[in-house]
């Protein structure tokens with residue numbers, strides 16, 4: 276019953292810190308960790324803040340009026356409501372670009388908090404908190420997947436064939452909590468937040484090339500200097516994050532090659548356009564030749580999943596098809612392969628006289644996390660969840676359309692642990708994915724702490740240096 280826990284106890288012990296750079300201000304005192312240094316000295320476990328223990332931060336909030344104290348108290352107080360909100364979203368998942376009820380629920384709750392959400396065309400919304408220039412954007416995706424929900428919980432999906440099996444219900448609820456908490460801080464702190472935080476609730480992450488492009492085309496990223504996101508990771512314990520500078524996901528495209536030609540009798544291949552032979556040459560030579568034309572450090576991987584042509588032993592067919600996926604670890608390689616692929620296909624198939632029709636459907640580029648933004652979010656997480664809460668994560672060969680935002684401005688996406696310590700390791704995009712609900716308020720805290728840290732840094736930058 277991992278997901279039923281309302282008072283999670285995320286383990287933060289163990290694991291190696293990722294970068295030294297990010298530790299610089301991890302010791303900054305905050306309302307949520309008043310005795311962090313003492314606790315760290317006594318042992319890692321003791322340094323853990325209680326994820327949803329409202330008492331300590333609330334007491335501090337009464338004594339101080341810093342945004343940190345206000346938001347910590349607000350998230351603690353909001354947690355039961357956030358858990359309920361997430362369960363409702365989980366029970367009523369909506370597919371990509373169909374997230375109308377989800378958008379309505381988010382808009383209603385943000386409006387109740389005194390905010391003014393702006394609906395995007397179709398589904399999804401953008402909402403600003405605070406005043407003045409935009410300091411940063413925080414993004415959550417909001418769509419579900421076309422698979423059956425297999426979890427045996429009373430908040431399992433009520434929609435056959437649709438499930439929040441990628442954890443976007445957790446992302447959007449965490450961002451909602453952060454928005455409400457930041458708004459409270461803005462209202463109650465003298466001078467407010469000192470800048471504007473843009474919340475982006477993005478539709479359609481699960482389809483190619485991704486709803487991020489729609490969001491960007493509607494101007495939501497205009498004047499946004501940096502952007503952050505979290506993604507659930509069931510391979511990491513709740514209370515920890517996985518982080519990485521540089522590419523953290525991969526590019527994934529689909530390649531389809533259709534050949535047509537003049538068929539005939541296999542006894543007279545010279546009178547035909549032998550497309551079975553040409554298909555074979557393409558299937559073997561195309562991946563290997565790409566490997567000779569493009570720097571292997573880009574790790575281009577072209578793997579075929581389908582090849583078909585003909586249905587008789589003695590007939591050269593007149594059409595055939597080859598389909599596969601093309602993956603790549605970085606943007607440069609991704610762009611290079613798109614340039615060389617059409618000519619290469621023509622050259623390999625050329626001698627056989629067949630007509631070639633190449634369809635290279637580009638997916639998303641890799642998410643390339645920028646160094647400064649990784650340092651910032653890691654530092655915010657360490658302050659919030661404990662010194663040992665950050666671990667290095669491997670680059671995934673999967674895709675994420677957050678990559679599109681990072682082609683416009685710097686930013687970082689981190690993997691947020693959702694596994695109950697000692698519990699089952701699930702996988703995303705599987706119907707049985709069960710997320711430790713402790714990750715819901717933690718997502719809110721990561722978003723909030725990141726926003727406050729960016730705002731802090733920009734406020735200092737405006738101080739006279741005398």
Ligand SMILES: [Zn+2]
Pocket residue numbers: 441481703704
């Ligand atoms: Zn997904």
Ligand SMILES: [Zn+2]
Pocket residue numbers: 416441442443480506
């Ligand atoms: Zn996802």
